Amino acid sequence: MSTWAAVLAASVIAFACKLAGYSIPPRWLAHPRIIRVTAMLPAALLASLVVLQTFSTGTRLVLDARAAGLVVAVVALVLRAPFIVVVVLAAGTAAALRAAGWG
Amino acid sequence: MNDSRPTPHPDHTDQARRAVVRQGLSVAVATGLYGVSFGALSVTSGLSVLQTCLLSLLLFSGGSQFALIGILGGGGSVGAAVGASSLLGLRNALYGLQLAPTMRPTGWRRYAVAQLTIDESTAVAVAQEDRSLRRLGFWVTGIGIYLGWSLTTFLGALAGNALGDPKQFGLDAAASAAFMGLLWPRLRAREPVAIAIVAAVVTAALVPAVPQGIPVLAAAAVGAVIAWVWPGAR
Numbered sequence: 148m149s150t151w152a153a154v155l156a157a158s159v160i161a162f163a164c165k166l167a168g169y170s171i172p173p174r175w176l177a178h179p180r181i182i183r184v185t186a187m188l189p190a191a192l193l194a195s196l197v198v199l200q201t202f203s204t205g206t207r208l209v210l211d212a213r214a215a216g217l218v219v220a221v222v223a224l225v226l227r228a229p230f231i232v233v234v235v236l237a238a239g240t241a242a243a244l245r246a247a248g249w250g
Numbered sequence: 251m252n253d254s255r256p257t258p259h260p261d262h263t264d265q266a267r268r269a270v271v272r273q274g275l276s277v278a279v280a281t282g283l284y285g286v287s288f289g290a291l292s293v294t295s296g297l298s299v300l301q302t303c304l305l306s307l308l309l310f311s312g313g314s315q316f317a318l319i320g321i322l323g324g325g326g327s328v329g330a331a332v333g334a335s336s337l338l339g340l341r342n343a344l345y346g347l348q349l350a351p352t353m354r355p356t357g358w359r360r361y362a363v364a365q366l367t368i369d370e371s372t373a374v375a376v377a378q379e380d381r382s383l384r385r386l387g388f389w390v391t392g393i394g395i396y397l398g399w400s401l402t403t404f405l406g407a408l409a410g411n412a413l414g415d416p417k418q419f420g421l422d423a424a425a426s427a428a429f430m431g432l433l434w435p436r437l438r439a440r441e442p443v444a445i446a447i448v449a450a451v452v453t454a455a456l457v458p459a460v461p462q463g464i465p466v467l468a469a470a471a472v473g474a475v476i477a478w479v480w481p482g483a484r
Contacts, residue, residue, distance in 0.1 A: 188474060190433065191449035191474070192470050197430050208454060240423065245420070
């Protein structure tokens with residue numbers, strides 16, 4: 148039930164944001180600082196999500212096979228691998244380590 | 251931004267139009283591929299196949315979708331998941347602002363254009379040299395991604411359902427890599443790198459100290475403050 152609430156609320160808000168760009172007067176949004184903050188928010192949020200998804204279990208910080216997967220993902224990104232390859236390599240790394248009994 | 255100047259080539263060659271269509275479709279195919287990973291990760295985060303597909307059809311913004319399922323799957327609250335997802339989607343409003351003079355949508359098209367306004371459709375559109383090619387780039391990329399992303403999400407969701415234990419297949423590490431893959435192209439200047447590092451440190455520091463879902467919102471707040479005061483900001 149709460150998952151449904153999240154899905155629907157996030158969808159409505161996302162659409163409202165998209166529509167706002169075409170609807171509200173440009174001068175409301177065109178302030179340089181507002182543009183800068185909006186443009187930089189994804190870097191902060193995604194970096195935070197990388198840490199959460201890789202190094203946390205509930206409210207504990209942990210180091211397990213996910214960290215090795217992330218290292219491999221970064222190497223693949225440096226080598227300009229496509230997104231899907233990056234994701235599959237990270238999953239494969241973690242899966243292999245777990246099959247070998249670690250993490 | 252300014253489309254009032256006369257268009258240099260009012261009727262461009264078929265060649266130019268074909269090049270834009272090719273560019274849009276190749277972006278759509280590449281994006282469609284990671285719809286599979288979104289679909290699989292979403293069902294292993296506890297969403298149903300229907301909920302997963304509705305996210306791609308209704309929310310339709312990759313980063314926001316990954317954030318929502320990542321936080322819900324990690325045990326975060328609905329508020330934290332919706333909050334992070336929505337903050338990530340704020341940039342789409344800026345894209346709309348940028349595209350409004352080109353698209354000038356009216357009637358029902360207004361809603362279609364808004365829904366298709368995402369990173370990729372904006373990037374392909376603004377890369378074109380005149381208004382009619384920009385519009386073509388927007389529509390081809392936007393519709394191509396919408397169809398491809400929705401279809402591959404569904405396929406990924408079915409695959410994820412069939413996999414069983416997500417950890418055995420490293421799907422939790424796949425989610426880490428997905429966030430890193432979305433972050434990576436943004437790290438081209440000093441400011442986003444600094445913000446990303448601070449956000450990561452804030453998150454790690456807060457995880458053991460506050461309820462789940464709060465660290466990501468705190469990291470967003472700190473990132474916003476840094477962007478606000480960054481030297482050179484006016």
